[in-house]
Amino acid sequence: MSLLSYISDNRSDLVFLGEQHVELVLISVAISAAIGIGLALLTQPVPRVRDGLMSLTGTLLTVPSFALFALMIPLFGLGSSPTIVALVVYGIFPILRNTVTGIEGVDDAIIDAARGLGMGPARRMRTVVLPLAWPVILNGIRTSTIMLVATAAIAAVVHGPGLGQLIFQGLARIGGKNALEQTLSGVIGVVVVALLLDLLFIAIAKITTLRGLNV
Amino acid sequence: MSDKHTPGDDAMIVLDGVSKHYPGQEGPAVAELSMEIKRGEFVVLVGPSGCGKTTTLRMINRLVEPTGGRILIDGEDVTHSDVDRLRHGIGYVIQQIGLLPHLTIADNIALVPKMLGVKKAERRKRAEELLEMVGLAPATYARRYPRQLSGGQQQRVGVARALAADPPVMLMDEPFGAVDPIAREKLQMEFLRLQDRLRKTIVMVTHDIDEALRLGDRIAIFGPGCRLVQFDTPLEILSNPADDFVRDFVGGGAPVRRLSLLKVSDVLASFGPADDAALGRTVPVEAGESVHRALELVLAARAEGVEVALAGGVRRIGLQTLLTAASQPTTVPA
Amino acid sequence: MSAAAVENVEVSGGRRSVPWLLPLVVVALLVGVWAYVNSLHMDSIETRSLAFDVVATAVWKHIELVVASTILTIAIGVPLGVLLTRPGIGRIGAVFLAVANAGQAVPSIGVLVVLAMLFGVGFWMAVVALVAYALLPVLRNTMVGIRQVDAALIDAGRGMGMSGFRVLTTIELPLAVPVMLAGIRVALILNVGAGTLAAYTNAGGLGSIISSGIALDRMPVLIVGSTLTICLALTVDWLAGLAERVLRPRGI
Numbered sequence: 009m010s011l012l013s014y015i016s017d018n019r020s021d022l023v024f025l026g027e028q029h030v031e032l033v034l035i036s037v038a039i040s041a042a043i044g045i046g047l048a049l050l051t052q053p054v055p056r057v058r059d060g061l062m063s064l065t066g067t068l069l070t071v072p073s074f075a076l077f078a079l080m081i082p083l084f085g086l087g088s089s090p091t092i093v094a095l096v097v098y099g100i101f102p103i104l105r106n107t108v109t110g111i112e113g114v115d116d117a118i119i120d121a122a123r124g125l126g127m128g129p130a131r132r133m134r135t136v137v138l139p140l141a142w143p144v145i146l147n148g149i150r151t152s153t154i155m156l157v158a159t160a161a162i163a164a165v166v167h168g169p170g171l172g173q174l175i176f177q178g179l180a181r182i183g184g185k186n187a188l189e190q191t192l193s194g195v196i197g198v199v200v201v202a203l204l205l206d207l208l209f210i211a212i213a214k215i216t217t218l219r220g221l222n223v
Numbered sequence: 224m225s226d227k228h229t230p231g232d233d234a235m236i237v238l239d240g241v242s243k244h245y246p247g248q249e250g251p252a253v254a255e256l257s258m259e260i261k262r263g264e265f266v267v268l269v270g271p272s273g274c275g276k277t278t279t280l281r282m283i284n285r286l287v288e289p290t291g292g293r294i295l296i297d298g299e300d301v302t303h304s305d306v307d308r309l310r311h312g313i314g315y316v317i318q319q320i321g322l323l324p325h326l327t328i329a330d331n332i333a334l335v336p337k338m339l340g341v342k343k344a345e346r347r348k349r350a351e352e353l354l355e356m357v358g359l360a361p362a363t364y365a366r367r368y369p370r371q372l373s374g375g376q377q378q379r380v381g382v383a384r385a386l387a388a389d390p391p392v393m394l395m396d397e398p399f400g401a402v403d404p405i406a407r408e409k410l411q412m413e414f415l416r417l418q419d420r421l422r423k424t425i426v427m428v429t430h431d432i433d434e435a436l437r438l439g440d441r442i443a444i445f446g447p448g449c450r451l452v453q454f455d456t457p458l459e460i461l462s463n464p465a466d467d468f469v470r471d472f473v474g475g476g477a478p479v480r481r482l483s484l485l486k487v488s489d490v491l492a493s494f495g496p497a498d499d500a501a502l503g504r505t506v507p508v509e510a511g512e513s514v515h516r517a518l519e520l521v522l523a524a525r526a527e528g529v530e531v532a533l534a535g536g537v538r539r540i541g542l543q544t545l546l547t548a549a550s551q552p553t554t555v556p557a
Numbered sequence: 558m559s560a561a562a563v564e565n566v567e568v569s570g571g572r573r574s575v576p577w578l579l580p581l582v583v584v585a586l587l588v589g590v591w592a593y594v595n596s597l598h599m600d601s602i603e604t605r606s607l608a609f610d611v612v613a614t615a616v617w618k619h620i621e622l623v624v625a626s627t628i629l630t631i632a633i634g635v636p637l638g639v640l641l642t643r644p645g646i647g648r649i650g651a652v653f654l655a656v657a658n659a660g661q662a663v664p665s666i667g668v669l670v671v672l673a674m675l676f677g678v679g680f681w682m683a684v685v686a687l688v689a690y691a692l693l694p695v696l697r698n699t700m701v702g703i704r705q706v707d708a709a710l711i712d713a714g715r716g717m718g719m720s721g722f723r724v725l726t727t728i729e730l731p732l733a734v735p736v737m738l739a740g741i742r743v744a745l746i747l748n749v750g751a752g753t754l755a756a757y758t759n760a761g762g763l764g765s766i767i768s769s770g771i772a773l774d775r776m777p778v779l780i781v782g783s784t785l786t787i788c789l790a791l792t793v794d795w796l797a798g799l800a801e802r803v804l805r806p807r808g809i
Contacts, residue, residue, distance in 0.1 A: 067579075067791070067794070070790050071786075071790050071791075078767045078770065078771060078782070079780065079783045081776070081779060082780065158664040158665075159664075161664035165771065166771070172664075172666070175664075175666055175667055175670055179670045179673075179674075179757060188675070191667070192671060195671060198664050199663055203662065307718040308718065310715070310716060310717060311717070311718040313716075317716070320709075321707075321714075323713075323714075323732075324710075324732070324808050325807065325808045325809055334719075335718065338717075338723070369808065370808060370809075
């Protein structure tokens, strides 16, 4: 099987690009999460602004990623920068939406009890609402991550890092030796990265969710 | 080809040794049941849950296929005949009501007529007719959608839909269960009045013994082991329960409850108690009133007896005399 | 454009309240781009790349790609979804869904390129890739839509003497339409996105303008290509949203 032999021959490259891909996704998701959760918290007192933001970021998801990546070039050039910016933009919506849903999903009775105990808004958010909303928020981050893994494969069109490079290199050499294997290994790499990150999130969820919620 | 079943020529529905076994289950869901339901009769199946009452009901229109026995409707063996055609001739009313939310009320009612090829104008007329019959003004309700109606109103439409093709038989599975208690009683009474007019052959399942006693011409009580324990008129069941299970199932207060099933005129006719000479104050009571109602009236007025106008003259009967007469073992003229 | 990305859009829905906003944005973008192009002094390469017939061809090709693949996706996905929810079929449906779900992690560019390498480049091969990619939402939403129809309604229908086919056409399908339309909308967006990449396999489309902008290092070409692509995507989504609203059965 030429595919298997190709993979084993080039495994150090594959691993390297895979690591690049993971790094790229995790960095972007981290920034998306900071922005998404931050925006959700900031706009909580102003629901209309918050809903407007959700509409906006949601609509951005319908934009073909190729176009968005390309538009970043005049602003950020080629390479990692336009890639990360575009990925961050895509990653915001699921996290924003899930943070909003998670916060609203906390039982009003619990919040009422917390107020009755004399907890101010900031303390309530920190010790009651966020911990309870965390599973939902984490799920939003997970969704974003998996989504970005596939989207990042297109980054190669703006000379971005990651496994997408294999796909496009194979494409550039279409008909040539090992071109198909190269592309396929890129695709398989992306799928593997997605699976691994998904498992990572399952583990994180288990570890960070408060025991009382899991009983 | 069609199998004529002779015993009881006015038998509309005959269950002949009908049984249902589900694969993988230990006992049968329904064990060799034989029952005859007369034309125009309103039969209620009651019993604790899990006893196969609903399964039995659904075997009549073969939503559940029997694993043994035969089903005859109007003399014809329908156990293996064309199932869709069978169901066109049987009205089916269920607890969850089941109105199609994307169709108007009128279109919902006209579903079976449409399948039978009835023309549009005719269908609309029939739908309006039926809406009147179930107490909903056609002008208001025909073009509305189910979600705009209350639970009670929706079930009225459910009944109208079941009657649309004028089927001789109706099957009802806890039809008033999803309706609030106040609307439920109203629906039950109105349905009884409708049945008086239409005289359909009806089989109804309920777990509410009071509903059964109120509505049924005959009641089939299913007991432990899901056997058929008693199949009798409400009065018989209250007066002569077959065993302790029936007695318990019917619940306390049977002697008083059966008073609502007895008419004053019938009691006087059957037992001819004498007029009480030294009777104090009386309240007037209609001959057709139930003895239970008479009791209520006498107690409310703090009187001693009743005054009833009969064909042969006015009678004055003391309360105790009336009650004693009413508690005799009965056969009430049908 | 990844499948997972677009799935998330289903839930946003906030745009319903201001239906005219999106067309306004699209028109503003188009006007802006046109003004931008006119204000430039373009060199010969740019002029050639942005010649009206070149751009128009690209737009038209892109629309053809989207329409062809969406129609095929519906033609395959809906009947298949119906089939997999019939009572006799058992757990095959769950297996199909699991496989399709796993396929979500595969990037669209991957499907396009691999298929092109195996079977050749061009319009119809790209359509095949797009169909394979967008099949999941349509298939899954058809199945979910049919499954979520209240069992009591089907019982009432069968109890009335409706044949299995009648139950499907009178009860199950009409009530599944809202969910199915949502899935078709997702498929449309996926197709617009993947169609942009189809340029790399010689299928034409607006992606060809964008990629030539990148390859030739000409920002105006790139900007025009990207903006037009965005306008197309927004318009398609808006139209799909309209269709959802219009085709939703009354009374639900």
